Amino acid sequence: MPVPPTSGRLQWNDIPAPLRARLEDALGAPVIDAVTPQGGFGHQLAAALHLADGRRVFAKAAPDNDPLTAANLREAAVLDTLPPDVSAPQLVGIHRAADWTAVVIAHLDGPHPDLSPPSVDVEQVWAHLGRLTSSPAPAPYATAVGTAPSTAPLHGWGELLSDPPGDLARAARDRLPQLAELEAAWPDLACGDRIVHGDLRADNMVRDRHLGVTFVDWAHATTGPACIDATSLAPQLILAGHSPADIDRMLHEHPATSSNPDATTAFLAALTGHWHRNARRPAPPGAPGLRAYQHRAAAAGLALLGHRLR
Ligand SMILES: Nc1ncnc2c1ncn2[C@@H]1O[C@H](COP(=O)(O)OP(=O)(O)OP(=O)(O)O)[C@@H](O)[C@H]1O
Ligand SMILES: [Mg+2]
Numbered sequence: 001m002p003v004p005p006t007s008g009r010l011q012w013n014d015i016p017a018p019l020r021a022r023l024e025d026a027l028g029a030p031v032i033d034a035v036t037p038q039g040g041f042g043h044q045l046a047a048a049l050h051l052a053d054g055r056r057v058f059a060k061a062a063p064d065n066d067p068l069t070a071a072n073l074r075e076a077a078v079l080d081t082l083p084p085d086v087s088a089p090q091l092v093g094i095h096r097a098a099d100w101t102a103v104v105i106a107h108l109d110g111p112h113p114d115l116s117p118p119s120v121d122v123e124q125v126w127a128h129l130g131r132l133t134s135s136p137a138p139a140p141y142a143t144a145v146g147t148a149p150s151t152a153p154l155h156g157w158g159e160l161l162s163d164p165p166g167d168l169a170r171a172a173r174d175r176l177p178q179l180a181e182l183e184a185a186w187p188d189l190a191c192g193d194r195i196v197h198g199d200l201r202a203d204n205m206v207r208d209r210h211l212g213v214t215f216v217d218w219a220h221a222t223t224g225p226a227c228i229d230a231t232s233l234a235p236q237l238i239l240a241g242h243s244p245a246d247i248d249r250m251l252h253e254h255p256a257t258s259s260n261p262d263a264t265t266a267f268l269a270a271l272t273g274h275w276h277r278n279a280r281r282p283a284p285p286g287a288p289g290l291r292a293y294q295h296r297a298a299a300a301g302l303a304l305l306g307h308r309l310r
Pocket of ligand 2: 039040041203204217
């Protein structure tokens, strides 16, 4: 699957010297190289730090007045409270200096998984999602992510219905009232007690050579019904080359989504509406590939909705 382009990320030498020194001190060895992996849209440091003694760690860092620092601290709290059977890296530590904060995470060694057919990585991802959603989130995790489900505000069709853009796909235009009605039902369905990663794409997974496919970037984690991650993954699989019909079948078969088809359809409508609406907005600074990606994701989500609403 093509990974979205890496934007202009901060590099190791952009980090203030006091924070670099603090990190090297805490890690017990100088950093001899810092490698920025491909993928994601963020502008913060997100790099594998190679230490002089041969170890590697993964670090994310931003100034304290950048909202990404709050997101990184939230991710650290989530990593610290995930049950051990969840496929995620360990939190190593949090370090602060010069009004910057770095979160250090265990390094995973490998590429992004291949989500295109017939890769076996996809089977691993579905199996992880089955485990992740088979029982309620532990209380410390629920405390770390807060009570309000962050997926509830997703929407877009209502606004597009009131002023349909000229370039809106025919398949969306023909169904706008139905899509707006479905997404309007979503906020009432968005509460649930399961762990939700909240941003599952190939570039938020690493196929570690020992651990296999592992989910990273837990900054958007929340709670919700079991269907959320499997449903948001579905358009990603279509972008990776799977047919909408095959993915529709998977959603009908997978326990996370088959158990709640109404919430699955309402969430898919809300997420697809969010993409259709946001893709038409001006590009935010520092994220050059984001709007093009949202256009592609919007089309994939709509193709899948076409199957579910037959
Ligand atoms: N623990 C890890 N070990 C090795 N590589 C990792 C690890 N965590 C993330 N990565 C890689 O680094 C990239 C950026 O990390 P991450 O997605 O956490 O950063 P981000 O700035 O929050 O991303 P985004 O731009 O998606 O918001 C990921 O796409 C992945 O390739
Ligand atoms: Mg990411």
